[in-house]
Amino acid sequence: MARSANNSKQAAKKKPMLDMTAPDMKAPKTIELRVLRYCPSKDSAPAFGSFQVPYTDDMSVLQALQEIKATLDGSLAFRWSCRMAVCGSCGMMINGEPKLACNTFLRDLAPKPVTIEPLQNFPIERDLVVTVGDFVKKIESIYPYIMPKAPKTIEQGTYLQTPAQMEEYASFADCINCMLCYAACPQFGANPDFIGPGAMALLQRYSSDSRDGGQQARLDRIRGEDGVWSCTAVGLCSEVCPKQVDPANAVNQNKSKSALDFFLSRLRSKESVS
Amino acid sequence: MSESRPYLRAQPRHWWAHQPYRAYTIRELSGVALAIYAAILLAGLVCLARGPDAFEAFRHFLASPVSLLIHLLLLAAAIWHMWTWFQILPKTMPKLVWRGKLIRQDVMSRTATLAAVACSIALLALFVVVGANI
Numbered sequence: 001m002a003r004s005a006n007n008s009k010q011a012a013k014k015k016p017m018l019d020m021t022a023p024d025m026k027a028p029k030t031i032e033l034r035v036l037r038y039c040p041s042k043d044s045a046p047a048f049g050s051f052q053v054p055y056t057d058d059m060s061v062l063q064a065l066q067e068i069k070a071t072l073d074g075s076l077a078f079r080w081s082c083r084m085a086v087c088g089s090c091g092m093m094i095n096g097e098p099k100l101a102c103n104t105f106l107r108d109l110a111p112k113p114v115t116i117e118p119l120q121n122f123p124i125e126r127d128l129v130v131t132v133g134d135f136v137k138k139i140e141s142i143y144p145y146i147m148p149k150a151p152k153t154i155e156q157g158t159y160l161q162t163p164a165q166m167e168e169y170a171s172f173a174d175c176i177n178c179m180l181c182y183a184a185c186p187q188f189g190a191n192p193d194f195i196g197p198g199a200m201a202l203l204q205r206y207s208s209d210s211r212d213g214g215q216q217a218r219l220d221r222i223r224g225e226d227g228v229w230s231c232t233a234v235g236l237c238s239e240v241c242p243k244q245v246d247p248a249n250a251v252n253q254n255k256s257k258s259a260l261d262f263f264l265s266r267l268r269s270k271e272s273v274s
Numbered sequence: 275m276s277e278s279r280p281y282l283r284a285q286p287r288h289w290w291a292h293q294p295y296r297a298y299t300i301r302e303l304s305g306v307a308l309a310i311y312a313a314i315l316l317a318g319l320v321c322l323a324r325g326p327d328a329f330e331a332f333r334h335f336l337a338s339p340v341s342l343l344i345h346l347l348l349l350a351a352a353i354w355h356m357w358t359w360f361q362i363l364p365k366t367m368p369k370l371v372w373r374g375k376l377i378r379q380d381v382m383s384r385t386a387t388l389a390a391v392a393c394s395i396a397l398l399a400l401f402v403v404v405g406a407n408i
Contacts (some may be wrong), residue, residue, distance in 0.1 A: 046283070121285065168368075235298065
């Protein structure tokens, strides 16, 4: 009796393995990828190219692009490196949304055709590769390092910090510079000189660090329309962030600081005149 | 030798009218509804300053079906504005750390919304009590 009960338990356990409705990882399925192509030496403007790609349920969009490059069209250009949402290289517009190609799976998009475009709001170098020079310059411009309030010598020891002090900036340190937030930001689309959400997240990471003393230098950088003031709190930058960095929070915290700095700087200049 | 000729695609002209930006546009427009309501109140004050006849005409307008419809629409817009504003509130605030841990953004939104609802109910109750005693 006990044995038959055991057997039926085993049979129940095995049943899902034999279930014909379960997704078969090796079934030969294909999906259509519509990829925006642009070759600067041949094309006057980008145009869509279509590819039928065999796929399995564990395949990411990045793997599909690699499959195209390996078997269908070796000239397809796209950036990638880590395949695990850490390097931030494979950001692109997938069905109109800024996403990491390595972190987006074909099973969630099938059976409809998938549209793949380079990141919105950036100049296209070739196919899915965009120009990143301006973004890097913005990152460099916000002093992305700790500027100690009072520099210490090695003999004086390390700069200490409590876990609570670290909590204040820890999430901003998770940014992987994938630029998805810039592709989601309509104000960056309207004003390419706007410092933008990603650089502001990095700025906040350093300015809210208890060991840092570079707040004023960074506030001077973010004044005006090209600083924080192009932001209208659309908030989509935080929604598309694959690392939950919340750049919208970084920008808007600094709007308050920039406004206060504006009034304080007027007081300072009056003091210096008198 | 590879050629570099970056191509910048133009931003769609009516980006604000399309997904995913439509919710943002509606949130901002609901602020305009609040300004319209403030203008109606201001018009009432101006009528009050002009004398009893003008104020009576304003009261007559308030009781009209058109006015009731406008006020219903403005009330809906005001409630939507409050709701969406408190949804985005945590994005505009410094991070709050309580006993070494971050306070979650949804907790901040919910607390602020509840406070606004409580204040609105208290204000309404006050008007009902004061109104009954006049």
